[in-house]
Every structure is written in C-alpha cells, then in structure tokens.
Amino acid sequence: MRRLLPLLALAGCSGAQTPLDPWGVQAGHIATLSHVLFWGGGALFLVTMGFLALAILAPAGLRRAMGSHGFLIGAGIAFPVTVLTALLVYSLGVSRALTRPLSEAPLRIEIIGRQYWWEMRYPDLGEGAVTANALHLPAGREVELNLTSGDVIHSVWVPNLHGKMDMIPGRVNRQRLRADRTGTLRGQCTEFCGAQHALMAFDVVVQEPAEFEAWIARQRAPVPEPRTPEERRGMQVFGEAGCGACHAVRGTPWSARIAPDLSRVGSRATLAAGAIPNTHGNLAGWIAAPQDIKPGNAMPAYARSLEGSDLLALATWLGSLR
Known part of the structure; x- marks a missing residue:
C-alpha cells in the first residue's frame, strides 16, 4: 500500500x-x-x-x-x-x-452559463455556429471567451487552460487563452449555483485548425434529412411533443433558445452537461425521466406522455444528428 x-x-x-x-x-x-x-x-x-x-x-x-x-x-x-x-x-x-494579449484578433466565443448547462456561440464564424456543453477550440490560436450568465452567478474553469472566471448576469467578463495541444479536456462550474452544481460540466475539444473549420461548417449546416422510417417517426414525435418550444434544430422550423441546441447532439460525448455518456439508451432514458438522472433541471419528463416506441424513435433521430 x-x-x-x-x-x-x-x-x-x-x-x-x-x-x-x-x-x-x-x-x-x-x-x-x-x-x-x-x-x-x-x-x-x-x-x-x-x-x-x-x-x-x-x-x-x-x-x-x-x-x-x-x-x-x-x-x-x-x-x-x-x-x-x-x-x-x-x-x-x-x-x-x-x-497580456497574444494576438491582435482572437477568435471570440460566447459562453452563457445556465442552470445547469452551457451554451457556446461563435459569433465571428457566422450565424448558426451554436452548440451546448461542448467547447471546441482550434489548436494554436488565441481565443477570447466572453462569459456571462442567463440566471444566477456561475464560474467557469478549465484547469488545463486557465484559471477560474465568474459569470455574472448582466455582465460580460472576458478571458483570453490558447490551447497548444489537441485532445479532450473537461471544464466545470466552480461557483455553487443550485442543486445540480456538481453536474454542470462540459467537454473542451481542442482540434487542428482544419478539423475545427470542418466542425464549424457542420454546425452551421442544416441537419441531415431522416434516412429511415424510425428516424422520420422520431422527427415527427419531436414536433408533436412540443420539444421545439425549447430546443433548436438547425434547418427545421424549431429555433428556440430556451434549452440546449440539439442540431448536432448525436456527436456529443455526454448528455445533461456531463451527467451521463451519450448513448442511445441514455438518451431515451433522459427524455423519459430526466429528473431521475439530474433532479431539479428544467427538462420535463415524457415517460407518461410518449409510448415506448416513440421514445426510442425520438432517441434514434436525435442520435443521428451528427
């Protein structure tokens, strides 16, 4: 020992x-x-x-x-x-x-902390470059994080890249950083913000510049059309269940900004801000009973309002959005 x-x-x-x-x-x-x-x-x-x-x-x-x-x-x-x-x-x-700034024109990235998830926007790269709970960075390029909150005070920390910075409603704090290695890191909220503060994390994916540009292009593009009957049924269920009242899916009629953008949710490593791995079963379970996984979050449960086959079809369609 x-x-x-x-x-x-x-x-x-x-x-x-x-x-x-x-x-x-x-x-x-x-x-x-x-x-x-x-x-x-x-x-x-x-x-x-x-x-x-x-x-x-x-x-x-x-x-x-x-x-x-x-x-x-x-x-x-x-x-x-x-x-x-x-x-x-x-x-x-x-x-x-x-x-001290490292460059004259850093890439601006807006991060908005919410109970209990993160919204990331890339305003310098065009409309539609929006994601959630996953911060993508180009290796070797300085970025400026514009940090704010949509509800209570949060604090963002990516230990491998920089120190902590508070996120305050009505105020924008700025933090400059540069990642020089590619790979995946983990960020965390470090200011107690409610019951699920501990389950408010996000992935930081550092990519080669060309790979980052390809990722941005996918984010801005409309989601692919459903390829199978189950995926088509899942997309239909998404609309019938009212999911589009809170979530956005690029290239569809749904463009709400209340909850995480789901345009490429299938490509994310985790669900619910790092609470569980992003698998087909976990995605269906999250839709059915999110309060059992992360009590106190704003996601309503659909276990009673959707049939099991519809839940699985919805999870299949969302999982195909890559």
Missing part, C-alpha cells in the same frame, strides 16, 4: 482536469506559479523547523546567540519581509502575463 501512495499523488499531476498539466501559455504561467509557491513554502517550512530544532537541541551559547536582538530582527522581520515581497512581485508579474 505504501508503494501505491506516490503513484496516487503523481496521478493528480496529469489528465483532462488538472492545472498541473498545462495545455497552453496561460495555464503554464499558473502551473509555474504553483510550483514556485509550493516548493518555496516547503523550503521555508524546513528552515523554520531547522531553527526550532536548533532552539531545542543546540548548545546554550548558540541558543543565546539566536535570542539576540540582531538575530530576531534579521530572521524574524527582515527575512520574511524580503521573501514575501519577492513572492508578491513575482505573483503580480504572473497576473500581468495572464492578461
């Missing part, structure tokens, strides 16, 4: 949600600051413990010297003031570096 403890500690230094595995410039500054403060604090602790040991175990002459006026002034006032001032100046320099 003792041999496993170091491995468990090292496991927290990498992964899809850790500030100690920076994927970009800003996260690199934060990680460096963390290491400086950690190792610096550790060194100061060892020095303090060394003085304590000397005060207890050293010969009487040395203990008397350590109690002199000059030693107390030097070790008790001058030394900590010097060290803390240096750390303050360094920390302020890191803070300045975090806000």
